[in-house]
Amino acid sequence: MIEKTAAELSQALANGEISSVELTQSYLDRIKKYNEELNSYITVCEESALVQAKEADKKRVHSDSSPLLGIPLAHKDIFCTNGVTTTCGSRMLHNFIAPYDATVVGKLNDAGVVMLGKTNMDEFAMGSSNETSFFGPVRNPWDTNRVPGGSSGGSAAAVAADLCTMATGTDTGGSIRQPAAFCGITGFKPSYGRVSRWGMIAFASSLDQAGPLTKSAEDAALMTNVMAGLDKKDSTSIDKPVEDYTATLNDSLEGLKIGIPKQHFAEGLTADVEKGIQEALCEYEKLGASITEVDLPNNHLSVSAYYVVAPAEASANLSRYDGVRYGYRCANPVDLEDMYNRTRSEGFGEEVKRRILVGTYALSAGYYDAYYRKAQKIRRLIKNDFVETFKEVDVIIGPTSPHTAFELGTKTDPVTMYLEDIYTIAVNLAGLPAISIPAGIANGLPLGMQIVGRDFGEAQILNVAHQFQQQTDWHRQKPNFGQET
Amino acid sequence: MALDKSEVEKIAQLARLHISEADADEVANRITDILALIDQMQSIDTESVEPMAHPLDAVQRLRVDEITESDHRDEFQTLAPETQDGLYLVPKVIE
Amino acid sequence: MEWESVIGLEVHVSLSTKSKLFSGTASEFGAEPNTQANIFDLALPGTLPVFNEEALKMAVRFGLAIGADIGKHSVFDRKNYFYPDLPKGYQVTQLDFPIVGKGSLTITLEDGTEKVISVTRAHIEENAGKSLHEEFSARSGIDLNRAGEPLLEIVSEPEITNAKEAVAYLKKLHSIVRYLDISDAIMAQGSMRCDVNVSIRPKGETDLGTRTEIKNINSFRFVEKAIKSEIIRQHEVIEDGGEVLQETPRYDANKDITTSMRSKEVENDYRYFPEPDLLPVVIDDSYISAVKAELPELPDAKKERFIEEFSLSTYDAGVLTATREMAEYFEEVTQGCGDAKLAANWVTGDLLALLNKNDIEITESPIQSDRLATLISRIKDSTVSGKIAKTVFETMIDDSAAVDEIIEQKGLKQVTDSGEIGKLVDEVITNNPDQVQQFKDGKEAVLGYLVGQVMKISQGKANPGKVNELLREKIK
Incomplete structure (x- = not known):
């Protein structure tokens, strides 16, 4: 059962084939068995999960038929969960018990899900390999010597290894899509403003967006149905009605216009991945879609602009971690300055500190125009590229990452790591929705295909992703890890 | 743009981060590499481009002026490293 | 050489909204420490700001009251610095696109002449919390009740030339915000406070001298004294062949001197950038005209009306409209007795003398407006003479009995038989x-x-x- 999608489990629960308590227990057993090796969970909530499961079973008796009722999930440890430790992968918050629920958590609770625990992540979501976590790296279930991607690496690995049915993640520059690609699952980043950021610990406010990591596009639609919507507590949450994203999943792709950005098939893309994506595109042609090459001329500047905007916002967002009101405080500070300096130096890891420094520098007197303002102008150009392109095509498809999962400890140079997100970052700068779905296997490792849509075009890309999954079974492929024979 | 040790120290002071003497060069080099990546932006002319602060073309929503929160001081102060008499304590601030 | 001084004021006014600027926490003065500090105010991870519509409206009211341009597209920025009473490590304020642009107000100088002082801008920002340094040894206590309260910072052009003008400007601002009912503006409670920039230059020079900034002054009297002593200090520095440094001297009210604070002034770099958690605040003409329609009669207009309607002298009209409460009191008395002239004489004469002598506000007056109106009515209907009325007035201060009762009891009734x-x-x-x-x-x-x-x-x-x-x- 545990390998099934949420949609399938929903049926099984409804038919009484299994109870939520039984399902939850089997995941908990599995977590006990395999989490030590994968390190995908920071916190496991055994007791409360079983209470929630029991509650869900009771509700079902009272004919509650919410599609996610009783489905076990995991939350990325970036979401505040009332009464549960919320670390954001950092020593700074290793002891922080959130006194409130993130809106996303609250909405999913209301839909009746069961929270198994909180997943590991790159510290403050800064990383593309899950190696910057204070709680140690997460391993990729397809090859435990490899990274699961990041920053939502724990969520991706847990879904891939069937340590939960589905998970939440956040995506600032590719943090849902890239780990989904590396772990062979579906990862969806909705449009900026579609899902509330209240209670989601901020990395870069104008880029951060929450989304689901799941076993299918259909599951992503089910989760997005619950997660999306206006939240008055988040000024950047958009007041647009939420569609039923499952309603259009089966629409025909006949006549769909797919754009292939030439910049995403250029130097740096590995042959394996390119081949996988080309084959996937053939599937779309079979479904009646037409494919044309498109130009995103400023795409190559997206990483540069991102590494100004994101660190600048982060440098301010992380100033609140000062050892005064919550979280880590250094031992025996001699004075106030010492408290600030040591608390922050000891509480944050290397990558976080590096980005704070870059952001501080980019905003400092004399550099603002050359860096921050310039980056915002580039951001406009990147957005305009997409606006122009979407006048010609309905969706943009390409690889999620230039290659498959790499080995732990092999990318020690920050700039090399930053270039990991070359295909995903522009989407965040423009605020667009995008999904990564499994599109093949190369040398035993999954590869991901990214589908980018128009502003608030969630329904369309979920439809496009789902149709592919109706024709192929890449999303059904499982790693050998934890397969009991 | 290359960053030297003293500049790194200045930024670190602004960000309230302590960088040890031993690490300063390494940190400066890494940041210099990142700045080189960032400086690729300078290759194009953006003179006439309007900066984009936000992906959304939306305006601020307003909140009705009403009290929605109640006092949870004791609960919140269990999270704090040091409190007394309802106050958060820090090493003495010398003005 | 003859010198002149140039003074600019930055006045912070606490807006009297019910809740804070960006959160639904109560914003009252005098609560127990940290009982008005909730998850957003404490800058807990994941919390986000939402802008209080009343704060916006109050700022627009102020802008319209001083004839300023209203920013139809205003933007919040983050001002970054570390201090224990600043929970987020940045203050949300407005840098390049404030809600209120250039405006002006008119002050009346002691010789009765008027002077227009330009207001450069006014913007909305968050207040910080309070640090208590005296309570504990080796520790400071932090109270965040005030953190996140809405402030309006009003910046004047450097058009003020002496301490008296500065006080007149401050009093006028005080009067306007109270007329508008947007702030208590109680300086002793910190709901109005100001930073003063002072520089001196040779008379006739157009460039400004190096200015110093005296921060957080919380009474009209101290503003006057601090400016005077800072001007003296700057003169002395220059006479001694020195140079005025850009710094923030401290005013010592006990010694009545400003002292240079040349100690470790760390150079600040606030790294302002647009606050990404908030979107641009956009208002249209209809919003502005709706706020305008609700504006109360302001001091200048009221003064003109008093002169016209009641034939008061410019001086009396000025005194009677200096505060909203004074004007209200006067109008109540006038309405009650039907004689504006007599009402003006009594209010500006005996009543003000009484209040000044005992240093009390008109709202606390032991003689309420309706009682004064009755007393004046008794003069008019010849029950008492004007002279006897003064005796009655004296009695009324400590005796809360009805006016007629006092006259009767003390046998003060005028004999007309x-x-x-x-x-x-x-x-x-x-x-x-x-x-x-x-x-x-x-x-x-x-x-x-x-x-x-x-x-x-x-x-x-x-x-x-x-x-x-x-x-x-x-x-x-």
């Missing part, structure tokens, strides 16, 4: 034969003396008109 007054007149005529003769000889002025004598033996209660009338009749 011809028979009774006639007896007194007869007595005076008998006792003053010389003066009576002089009057008969045509010396009109003597009559005043005789009236005075009658008043004296009546203990002031006789109606002077009646006395006058009877004296003329009887001496004839």
Whole structure:
């Protein structure tokens, strides 16, 4: 059962084939068995999960038929969960018990899900390999010597290894899509403003967006149905009605216009991945879609602009971690300055500190125009590229990452790591929705295909992703890890 | 743009981060590499481009002026490293 | 060489919204420490700001009151610095696109002339919390009740040339925000405070000298004294061949001197950038006109009306409109007694003297407007003379009984009965034969003396008109 999608489990629960308590227990057993090796969970909530499961079973008796009722999930440890430790992968918050629920958590609770625990992540979501976590790296279930991607690496690995049915993640520059690609699952980043950021610990406010990591596009639609919507507590949450994203999943792709950005098939893309994506595109042609090459001329500047905007916002967002009101405080500070300096130096890891420094520098007197303002102008150009392109095509498809999962400890140079997100970052700068779905296997490792849509075009890309999954079974492929024979 | 040790120290002071003497060069080099990546932006002319602060073309929503929160001081102060008499304590601030 | 000083003021006014600027936490003065500090105010991870519509409206009210341009597209920025009473490590404020642009207000100088002072801008920002340094040894205590309260920072152009003008400007601002009902503006409670920039330059010079900034002054009196002593200090520095440094000297109210604070002034770099958690605040003409339509009558307009409607002197009208409470009191008295002239005399005269002597606000006056109105009515209907009224007034300060009761009880009622007054007149005529003769000889002025004598033996209660009338009749 545990390998099934949420949609399938929903049926099984409804038919009484299994109870939520039984399902939850089997995941908990599995977590006990395999989490030590994968390190995908920071916190496991055994007791409360079983209470929630029991509650869900009771509700079902009272004919509650919410599609996610009783489905076990995991939350990325970036979401505040009332009464549960919320670390954001950092020593700074290793002891922080959130006194409130993130809106996303609250909405999913209301839909009746069961929270198994909180997943590991790159510290403050800064990383593309899950190696910057204070709680140690997460391993990729397809090859435990490899990274699961990041920053939502724990969520991706847990879904891939069937340590939960589905998970939440956040995506600032590719943090849902890239780990989904590396772990062979579906990862969806909705449009900026579609899902509330209240209670989601901020990395870069104008880029951060929450989304689901799941076993299918259909599951992503089910989760997005619950997660999306206006939240008055988040000024950047958009007041647009939420569609039923499952309603259009089966629409025909006949006549769909797919754009292939030439910049995403250029130097740096590995042959394996390119081949996988080309084959996937053939599937779309079979479904009646037409494919044309498109130009995103400023795409190559997206990483540069991102590494100004994101660190600048982060440098301010992380100033609140000062050892005064919550979280880590250094031992025996001699004075106030010492408290600030040591608390922050000891509480944050290397990558976080590096980005704070870059952001501080980019905003400092004399550099603002050359860096921050310039980056915002580039951001406009990147957005305009997409606006122009979407006048010609309905969706943009390409690889999620230039290659498959790499080995732990092999990318020690920050700039090399930053270039990991070359295909995903522009989407965040423009605020667009995008999904990564499994599109093949190369040398035993999954590869991901990214589908980018128009502003608030969630329904369309979920439809496009789902149709592919109706024709192929890449999303059904499982790693050998934890397969009991 | 290359960053030297003293500049790194200045930024670190602004960000309230302590960088040890031993690490300063390494940190400066890494940041210099990142700045080189960032400086690729300078290759194009953006003179006439309007900066984009936000992906959304939306305006601020307003909140009705009403009290929605109640006092949870004791609960919140269990999270704090040091409190007394309802106050958060820090090493003495010398003005 | 002759020198002149140039002064600019940055005034912070706490807006009297119910809840904070970006959260639904109560924003009241004097609560127990940290009982008005919730998840957003404590900058807990994941919390986000939402802008209070009342704060916006109050800022726009102020802008319209000083004839300023209203920013139809204003933007919040983050100002980054570390301090324990600043929970987020940045203050949300407005840098390049404030809600209120250039405006002006008129101050009245001591010689009665008026001067227009330009306001550069006014913007909305968050207040910080409070650090308590005295309570603990080796520790400071942080109270975040105030953190996140809405402030309006009002920045003047450097057009003020001396301490008195600065105080007049401050008082005018104080009056305007209170008329608008957007702030208590109680300086002692910190709901209005100001930073003063002072520089001096040779007279005729157009460039500004190096300015110093005295921060957080919380009384009108200290503003005046601090400016005076800072100007003196700067003169002394220059006379001694030194140079004024850009710094923030401290004003010591006890010693009445400003002292240079040349200690470790760390250079600040606030790294302002647009606050990404908030979107641009956009307002349209209809919003602005709706706010405009709700504006109350402001001090300048009220003063003009008082002069027109009640024929008051410019001076009296100025005094009576200096604060909203004063104006309200005066109008209540006028309405109650139907005589603006008398009401103005009593309010600007005896009442103000009483308040000043005891250093109390008009809202705390022991003699409420309705009682003063009754007293004036009793003068008008001749129940008491103007002189006796002063005795009644004195009694009313400590005696809360009704005015008529006091007059009755103390037997202060004016005597108008011809028979009774006639007896007194007869007595005076008998006792003053010389003066009576002089009057008969045509010396009109003597009559005043005789009236005075009658008043004296009546203990002031006789109606002077009646006395006058009877004296003329009887001496004839």
